[in-house]
Structures are given as C-alpha cells and as structure tokens.
Amino acid sequence: MESIVQNIQGVPLNHYILFCSIIFAIGVTGVLIRRNVIIIMMSVELMLNSVNLLLTAFSVHNGDPAGQVFVFFIMALAAAEVAVGLAIIVMVYRNTRSVDINALNRLRG
Amino acid sequence: MSVFYFVAFLSIFFALMTIFTRNPVHSVLYLVITFFTFTVHYILLNAQFLAVVNFIVYMGAIMVLFLFVLMLLNLNKDSEPLKSNLVKFMGAIAGMCLLITLAGSLRILEVSESVQLKNPDIGLVANLGKVLFSDFLLPFEISSILLLTAMVGAVLLAKNDPKKV
DSSP states (O other): OHHHHHHHTTOBHHHHHHHHHHHHHHHHHHHHHOOBHHHHHHHHHHHHHHHHHHHHHHHHHHTOTHHHHHHHHHHHHHHHHHHHHHHHHHHHHHHHSOOBGGGGGGGOO | OHHHHHHHHHHHHHHHHHHHOSSHHHHHHHHHHHHHHHHHHHHHTTOHHHHHHIIIIIIIIIHHHHHHHHHHTTOOSSOOOOOOHHHHHHHHHHHHHHHHHHHHHHTTSOOOOBOOOSSTTTTSHHHHHHHHHHTTHHHHHHHHHHHHHHHHHHHHHHSOOTTTO
C-alpha cells in the first residue's frame, strides 16, 4: 500500500490534465471519423472516462472527497445513457437494417 | 512515478486502437483494455472505491452490454461503410486542433506542483460513503429514480410490439 501511494507522488498535475486532454481528443476524433453508431457511443464513453479520471486527480490533489462522489454520479449517468442509447440503436436497426449513422438523416427537412 | 507514464502510454495506445480498428468486436475489446488501464490509474491515485466501481460497472456491465448488442445485431464483421478519406482527414484534423487548443491553454499555467495525497484515506469506501449519505443524499436518491427511468425506457424502446408488426 505504501509503495503504491509513494508511486504517484511526483507526477505533476499538468501531466494528468494533458493525458486526459489526449484521451478526450481521441474520443472526439472517434465520433467524427466513424460511421458505426455503436463505435460512436464507445467514443463518447471514452470522453466520459477521461473526465472521470481528471475529476479524481483533482479530488485527490485537493483532498476533497466531493470530486470522487461526482465521479460516482457520472458513472451512474453513463450506465443509464448506455442502456437507453443501445435500446434506441436496436430499434433503429430493426427499422432500417443498418447501424450506419447516415441512415438516420430522415429528420433533415 | 514511471508507472503512471507507462500506464498512460498504454491507455493512449489502446484508445487509438479502439477508434481505428475496423472490426467492431475488436474495437469493444480494446475499449475494455482501455478501461482496465483507467482502473490502474484509479488505484495509483488511491481511489479504491472508484477503482472497484470502474472495474465492475464499466468493464463488467457496460462492455457486456456493448458486446451483447453487437452480437445480437450480427455486426461482428467488417460491414461498416467507410467515410470518404476527406471526411476522415478533416475529422482527424479537428480532433488534433482540439488537443492543441487544450494543450496550448495548459501552457499558460506555470509548472504545477506534483500530485500528493494530502489525506490518504480519502478514496476509501468508508469515507466516501459518509460523504455520499450526508452531503449528497438527495442527488443519490434522484439518481436511483434516473436509473429506474432508464430501465423502463430501455425495455419500452427495445421491446417488440406485437400489435404493430
């Protein structure tokens, strides 16, 4: 336990911010370049996770447990979002026989 | 200290593999590995409760849901129509622009002090439970209603209506 705690001492907070920004940018790129709806939702999960990790790092750095409680709430929200989103994908697939995001442009006037 | 950089490198590598792999099932599996590296990050930060919750909820529940839907829709092959190269290129450029903007705004900050555990038992279950059930009791109960609503909505959406078909 002590060695694990010793391990993290010395990583600057800036490196955490940079790392989480990189993961977030990868998630945004994934949303932009893929056409499969399921992979787009996975990229959104990647973005949510990067923000979670950053909140935890800030919480540990400031010694305030509220940040970790917020991460817990974000995880509950992500679970709800994935359940509803995948149900919508299943319904869309049943109607259009495809998970291509371009098949969903019927709302365009 | 170097453990963090090694695990961060693994996270970035597997996140890139997630969005660039053609096969959707491989993509989900790479995402599982990415979430596992995030669990290691939580352990390094001594946030034990979040590490366990991340392990169970993300790697256990959400990823199984993704895999289940992929298998249910029979999409485990390279059936994805590709976007044109121009759109891909523009998407990658836009993502890199976002990253450069974030990193550039980071440079204004002076070199920060290193992360230190001021209170080592902040992420333990006992401490977080006390905070969760005293300061955040109302949001906790409301999130239970949110989960119930999501469950009802998911069942309602995905159910095959026999009258309509």
